[in-house]
Amino acid sequence: xxxxxxxxxxxxxxxxxxxxxxxxxxxxxxxxxxxxxxxxxxxxxxxxxxxxxxxxxxxxxxxxxxxxxxxxxxxxxxxxxxxxxxxxxxxxxxxxxxxxxxxxxxxxxxxxxxxxxxxxxxxxxxxxxxxxxxxxxxxxxxxxxxxxxxxxxxxxxxxxxxxxxxxxxxxxxxxxxxxxxxxxxxxxxxxxxxxxxxxxxxxxxxxxxxxxxxxxxxxxxxxxxxxxxxxxxxxxxxxxxxxxxxxxxxxxxxxxxxxxxxxxxxxxxxxxxxxxxxxxxxxxxxxxxxxxxxxxxxxxxxxxxxxxxxxxxxxxxxxxxxxxxxxxxxxxxxxxxxxxxxxxxxxxxxxxxxxxxxxxxxxxxxxxxxx
Amino acid sequence: xxxxxxxxxxxxxxxxxxxxxxxxxxxxxxxxxxxxxxxxxxxxxxxxxxxxxxxxxxxxxxxxxxxxxxxxxxxxxxxxxxxxxxxxxxxxxxxxxx
Numbered sequence: 001x002x003x004x005x006x007x008x009x010x011x012x013x014x015x016x017x018x019x020x021x022x023x024x025x026x027x028x029x030x031x032x033x034x035x036x037x038x039x040x041x042x043x044x045x046x047x048x049x050x051x052x053x054x055x056x057x058x059x060x061x062x063x064x065x066x067x068x069x070x071x072x073x074x075x076x077x078x079x080x081x082x083x084x085x086x087x088x089x090x091x092x093x094x095x096x097x098x099x100x101x102x103x104x105x106x107x108x109x110x111x112x113x114x115x116x117x118x119x120x121x122x123x124x125x126x127x128x129x130x131x132x133x134x135x136x137x138x139x140x141x142x143x144x145x146x147x148x149x150x151x152x153x154x155x156x157x158x159x160x161x162x163x164x165x166x167x168x169x170x171x172x173x174x175x176x177x178x179x180x181x182x183x184x185x186x187x188x189x190x191x192x193x194x195x196x197x198x199x200x201x202x203x204x205x206x207x208x209x210x211x212x213x214x215x216x217x218x219x220x221x222x223x224x225x226x227x228x229x230x231x232x233x234x235x236x237x238x239x240x241x242x243x244x245x246x247x248x249x250x251x252x253x254x255x256x257x258x259x260x261x262x263x264x265x266x267x268x269x270x271x272x273x274x275x276x277x278x279x280x281x282x283x284x285x286x287x288x289x290x291x292x293x294x295x296x297x298x299x300x301x302x303x304x305x306x307x308x309x310x311x312x313x314x315x316x317x318x319x320x321x322x323x324x325x326x327x328x329x330x331x332x333x334x335x336x337x338x339x340x341x342x343x344x345x346x347x348x349x350x351x352x353x354x355x356x357x358x359x360x361x362x363x364x365x366x367x368x369x370x371x
Numbered sequence: 372x373x374x375x376x377x378x379x380x381x382x383x384x385x386x387x388x389x390x391x392x393x394x395x396x397x398x399x400x401x402x403x404x405x406x407x408x409x410x411x412x413x414x415x416x417x418x419x420x421x422x423x424x425x426x427x428x429x430x431x432x433x434x435x436x437x438x439x440x441x442x443x444x445x446x447x448x449x450x451x452x453x454x455x456x457x458x459x460x461x462x463x464x465x466x467x468x469x
Contacts, residue, residue: 058430
C-alpha cells in the first residue's frame with residue numbers, strides 16, 4: 001500500500017511526517033538537527049530513501065546532511081561552496097556594488113535520474129552541483145557569469161537562488177529563479193543561461209520591464225507539460241506556455257496576487273494552487289483568513305478553499321518553498337506556515353486539516369509518495 | 372595535551388561528549404587547534420572559520436585564561452596554561468539571536 005512522507009524544514013530543525021495513503025494518522029519524527037535552520041529537505045526521485053537537507057546557522061554556517069534510510073539517520077556531507085573564479089559584485093539594496101558572498105543553501109534539487117546528483121541553489125545567488133551525493137560541490141558558473149550578474153540585487157530575504165525546476169523530458173533543460181533577478185533557463189545542462197523574464201512587469205524597479213531585477217518568488221511546472229510554467233512573482237501570478245520565453249498574467253479574480261508559493265496538481269496540469277498574502281509589507285492573509293486559492297483553468301479563474309483552515313485571527317505567512325503535492329490517485333496538497341502548522345488536504349484542496357500545529361516557523365515542505 | 376571546549380551545537384555535530392583533549396606537535400596556536408579539530412572532525416570544517424579565507428566566523432569567539440582571543444592573530448602562541456592543559460581553550464558561540 002502506498003504511503004506518504006512529508007519533509008518539513010523549520011527555523012529550529014527538520015521534521016519527518018509519515019502516513020499511509022489515507023493521510024489521516026501521522027507519525028511525527030524530529031526535530032532532526034535541533035536548533036538549526038533547515039531551509040530545505042528533499043528526497044531523490046530515484047531513491048526515496050536518499051534525502052538531502054540544508055542545515056544552516058548564523059553562528060556556524062552551512063552544512064549539508066544526507067540520509068540513506070528515509071530520514072532515520074543522517075550524515076554530514078561536504079559544505080564547501082566556493083564560487084568559481086573571482087566572484088565579482090552584484091548590486092546591494094542601495095544600488096551600489098557588493099561582493100558576492102556565500103551565505104547559505106536555500107534549495108536542494110535532487111536529479112530526476114541519478115541519486116548521487118543534486119543541485120543546490122544558494123545565497124548569494126548561484127547554482128552548485130554535486131555528482132557524488134553531496135561529498136563535493138562545483139559551481140555551474142555560467143549562470144552567475146552570463147552577463148547580467150552585476151545587475152542582480154537582493155530581495156528582503158537576501159539574494160537567493162530559491163527555485164530549481166528540472167525537466168524530465170529534456171535532461172539539458174533547467175529553470176531557476178532568483179530574488180531579485182528573475183527567472184533563467186539553460187538548455188545545455190547548466191553551461192549557458194538566458195534570462196526568461198519577458199512579459200513580467202514589476203512596478204517596484206526602475207524599469208518595470210527590465211531584462212532582470214524581478215522578484216520571482218516561485219516557479220512550478222507539471223512534468224507532463226514541460227513548456228508550461230506557473231510563477232508566483234512578488235506581485236502577480238504569471239504563466240508561460242513557451243518555456244518562459246514570454247509570460248502572461250493570470251492573477252484573474254484573486255483577492256491579492258502577492259504571495260510566495262505556487263504548485264500544480266499531480267494529475268491535472270491546469271489545476272494550480274496559490275496562497276494569497278495581503279501585501280509586500282503585510283505578510284499575512286487578508287482579514288486573518290487563511291485561504292488557498294485553486295484554479296482549474298491554469299489561472300485567471302480562482303476559487304477559495306477554506307474548509308478546515310482558520311477563518312479568523314490568522315496572521316501567518318506561507319514561505320516560497322512551503323507547498324508541495326503528493327502523487328496519490330486523490331492528489332494531496334500540503335503547506336506549512338510561519339506559525340508552525342503543516343496543513344494537508346487529501347482531496348486536492350477541497351478540505352484541510354493540520355498534521356501538526358506547533359512546530360517552529362516552517363521554511364519548506366516537500367512530499368514523497370512511496371510505493 | 373591541550374583542552375578545548377566547543378559550543379553544544381558543534382559537539383553534537385561531531386559526536387563529541389564534553390571537553391576535548393588534543394595533542395599538538397608544534398606551537399599551540401588557534402590555527403593549530405583549528406587545523407587539528409578539522410582534521411579529526413572533518414564535519415567541523417567551515418563551521419568555525421571560512422573554508423577559503425580561514426577568517427573566524429563572525430558569531431564565534433575564542434577565550435583563553437579569561438581573556439578574549441577572538442581578535443588575536445591565529446598564529447600567536449596561546450598562553451602557557453593552555454599549552455600545558457591547565458586551562459581550557461573555550462570556543463564560544465556569541466549570545467545573539469533567538
